[in-house]
Amino acid sequence: MVRKINISILLILFILSSFSSFAAETEITYSKTLQQIYNSKNVYTDTQTRLNELNKNYSNITYLFTAGKSVQNRDLTVLKVGKGPKKIFINASHHPREYMGTILTLNQAQYILEAYSNNKIIDGCNIKQLLDNEVSFYFMPLVNPDGVQICVNGSPAYYFNANKVDLNHNCAADWTKRITSTYSTGTSPFSEPETKAVKYLCETVEFDLTIAYHAAGDIIYWYYGQQGAAKTRDLAYANILKDTTGYSLVSTSNYKSSTSGFKDWCVQTLKIPSFTIEIGGKRGITKPIEWSLYNSIWEKNKLVPLRMSKQLLKQTQFNGDKKTAxxxxxxxxxxxxxxxxxxxxxxxxxxxxxxxxxxxxxxxxxxxxxxxxxxxxxxxxxxxxxxxxxxxxxxxxxxxxxxxxxx
Ligand SMILES: [Zn+2]
Known part of the structure; x- marks a missing residue:
């Protein structure tokens, strides 16, 4: 009798344990939390570590590579997530003090990868189907790693790369030379290794859509002179971003009051939908955003990559033949x-x-x-x-x- 009970208990335990292993989601621990990375004195190394950890844990659907080197020889690392033919580029931290975007893009990559490995449907979107067959995301959390290192090591207001150039005014979109103590477009368009690398990446991969995260303002820049069908197409994306984040769209009038930005170049030269999203509150900033705002920023932006994918897949007219990369x-x-x-x-x-x-x-x-x-x-x-x-x-x-x- 005792023996029989023991066997029944074992059987129940076995059933319970196999049940829970079905229900359990893969728990992955990372060497640092996102908050620890944000508060680190070495955001660059910690971001690299997190990208390596993501790549290692989800290697069946990721690919990690370097798009180039910064002025101070740091890697400009890109995590490719997905195998689909449509390509979305999401980058952050052109401007060092705005590096909350670095954390946000790391989180977005992780969110999508966890959903993939747990076979989840999010926002009506089958993530496995999406990444296996439809879309690839290219996350570049640190466009300006040198600048972010300068920022977190005693210069919180820092805005440039290590050559003291504003990387978001260094692109070939109505570029004019202007160098003062607080403003610098560089000596020529794409004069900087970081902007050169991003340009080459865009031209080589041929993205269908790009997003650059900045801070602050709770606003979305989407316009740079598009006309006709291109304007209609891009406004549709912009409205989806507006509905998803609750941020407002920047007016199309006087759009040339600011030129030579990454988004401006994507729209004008690559002719693809391209957006600058300013996270972190309705204001400008002179130092990194306080961490306490992160949860609300995350909630507003976590669906951005998926919502852009859905719209991209609806778009019937694509941007010509893709070259082999x-x-x-x-x-x-x-x-x-x-x-x-x-x-x-x-x-x-x-x-x-x-x-x-x-x-x-x-x-x-x-x-x-x-x-x-x-x-x-x-x-x-x-x-x-x-x-x-x-x-x-x-x-x-x-x-x-x-x-x-x-x-
Ligand atoms: Zn910015």
Whole structure:
């Protein structure tokens, strides 16, 4: 009898434990909380750590890479979340003292990744379907890591990069040179390594939409001279942002009173919907926003990436053909020729193969490359698997987005 009870208890315990393991969500602990990162003297390192932790915990759907280096040689890190062909770029901290946006974008990435791994539906949106097939988010929480480090180490009002240039007045959108003690556009458009890296990233990945987080004001900038269909398209996004955040839209009149911003360049040159969102209250700021406001900022902005995705997927007219992006650890390059598919094999042009390995190509590799290449439509191609073997590379090829990921 005693034995029978014991077995029943064990059985009940087993059922209970298997039940709870079904219901339990994956709990991931991070080395620092978001609040600790915000209050840190080393926001850069702590942000890097958090991005690495996210990438490690959700490696089946993320990809971490560096878009370039800052003036003081810090990495300009990007976390790609999702595998879909539509691409949304969300960045923060062009202006150091506004680095609450860094925390917000880290949180947005985490929120989406947790929902993905727990197979959740949020705001009517199946996150697994979204990230597997429809959208990729590119989060760049620190556009200006040097400036943020200067800000948190004794200069709370700091507004520039390490060259004392305002990165949000350094883009090629009606840029004019103006340098005073409190204002600096830089010596030429995209003169700074940070803006150069962001420009290259945008041109290479070909985003469908961008968002830049700033502070403060509780306002949304969306206009820079769009006309006709582009204006209608972008106003629709802006209104969704307004409804989601409760922030107001900045008037379209006198839009050229401020020029050479990142959003201005995206709208004018890339011709994509692009938004500057000013979080943190109806006011300007001269030092970082107090942490106590974070929860309300989070509540207003947590659905922003998903709401933008939904609208993007409704948009029937896209921004032309996407080029093939070839992404690898420390940089990002376009292929000059698309990947060619023949007899269930994928071929890369020899020219592109050489570009990728230009720094390390030996004579033997050169010889093998020649030996295994074949001519298709007057271009030399090599089977990606041969290419991988010759250069001893690991890669994954995503046919859906026509992108190679090298390790
Ligand atoms: Zn700003």
């Amino acid at each position: 070839l992404i690898y650890k420390n940089s990002l390059v376009h292929l000059s020729k698309d990947i060619l598919k023949q007899d269930k094999k994928n071929y890369i042009s020899v020219r592109d193969a050489k570009i990728l390995t230009s720094n390390s190509i030996t004579e033997t590799q050169q010889y093998k490359l020649k030996m295994y290449s074949l001519t298709i439509n007057n271009t030399y191609y090599i089977d990606i698997d041969y290419f991988k073997n010759i250069f001893n590379l690991k890669y994954t090829y995503d046919e859906f987005t026509n992108t190679i990921y090298l390790e």
